[in-house]
Amino acid sequence: MDLKISPKHLILALAGWAFALSAAAQYQWVGKDGRKVFSDRPPPADIQEKDILKQPGGRRAALPVMPAESTDAPSTTADAAPAAAAAKPKVDPNTPKISGKDAELEAKKKKLEQEAAAKRKAEEEKVAQAQAENCERAKKAVASFQSGVRIASTNAKGEREIMDDNTRAAELKRVQAVVERDCNRPAAQ
Template identity: 90%
Template sequence: MDLKITPKYLILTLVGWAFALSAAAQYQWVGKDGRKVFSDRPPPADIQEKDIVKQPGGRRAALPVIAAETTDAASTNAAAAPAAAAAKLKVDPNAPKISGKDAELEAKKKKLEQEAAAKKKAEEEKVIQAQAENCERAKKAVATFQSGVRIASTNAKGEREIMDDSVRASELKRVQAVVDQDCNRPAAQ
């Protein structure tokens, strides 16, 4: 198979290299939400150096260096076993701390739980306040019905009607039930 370098092959090769070089000029970093971000532009200024995974030119972020050292004296001495275990692993002091838990994720989770608790508490306070208002209105209505004052109501046609004794007694019974329900209930905790 005889391969001749023709302008067509040369152009295709150069175009292929251009695409490969443009793909190599990519930035990669971990965003504030914990997701990887790929871009042909540098990360924002608020992204820390330790969160940058890849930069153009093949530079990568420094990974933590863990060196394992063993000593024969520590392995033979049973009393020095805890000290030997601590001396075996040396961690680079500049390396980021890996705890197994994402501090930002934990903080967000705690914040959401606090917001949910605050929202629930606000709703409970709203119910308690509405209950207290209903109690006060019902007590005033009971006092009004028991006072003997003539009370008028509006019918379906929009006309005023004076309540007779039977309607007054049924309304007093209904309002008294509201007082019993809302006023005698202990406050929700």
Template identity: 55%
Template sequence: MKMHKFLLLALACTWSLGASAQWQWIDKDGRKVFSDRAPPLDIPEKSILKQPGGNLGTSAAAKPVQPADSSEPGAAATPPTPKLPASTAGSGKDKELEEKKAQAEAAEAAKKKAEDEKIAKAKADNCTRARQAKATFESGRLITHSNAKGERVFLDDATRAAESKRIDGIIATDCAR
């Protein structure tokens, strides 16, 4: 039994090591970015806060290859690597991400619009019913309601005034446009 617990603990410890392989940098807008992939090439080395292995700025994926300076003795001149503009580097994934983001925002806007329409319809129905009730109360007719025992009783003046005040509150909130 102890061996099973030990193996489970060892598995949990090694499983969590994968989570430590994270990159952290500050993007051009000043926001911290956490990722399991290296930052784009346009992020300066000083903006990289953390990378897998704990070494800052030493990964080849994090910084572009610099051409050797021909003034240094023994340095071979290597042709400079063409640097892609920031707009085309990884643009396929960026476009997909932006499209998904736009679709999500459109879906959220449609959901909010539908919810607002539902609320507006409910308010309109409440307004119509409240105005009908107000007209009934102002007509002076006797009005009945059921008590707790299920018996029909006529409204007295105090109850009628309280109900009229409640209806006025509903009209004020649901009929205001």
């Protein structure tokens, strides 16, 4: 029986073997923040040996050995509380606490809100100024219509026409509505 292996099958076999080795060469440890870390690189030097959970080659770090309970004294729940407290990982007071908020992002957000408020205020001031100008022009127009002086206007052909009494009354009514609308509003704050 003659066994021939094609180059294609050889490459596939070698790739599978390399993948199996790389998958086995994983590290696993508990980081300073208490989270599990998975990596193909060894943990940093400041990680203690007891925090390394898995190393390449299937080796596991030695688990800390808890002292055996004495069988002479009966076990009580009061004894269990200190043991449970000792089993909890101690938190380093110097580790930064994650608040869920990014200070830089919050500062940008606040700046954008201030810019939007300033833009709104400028727009309100612009509208208030336009209303004040409209009010002054309307008051002058009312005074002109009420003075009894003849008022002329220019038509579409560019010819000058004198307003009759009906047109004058309609214009006076329109201008008084503008005065009521623009002059009786409180100033923008």
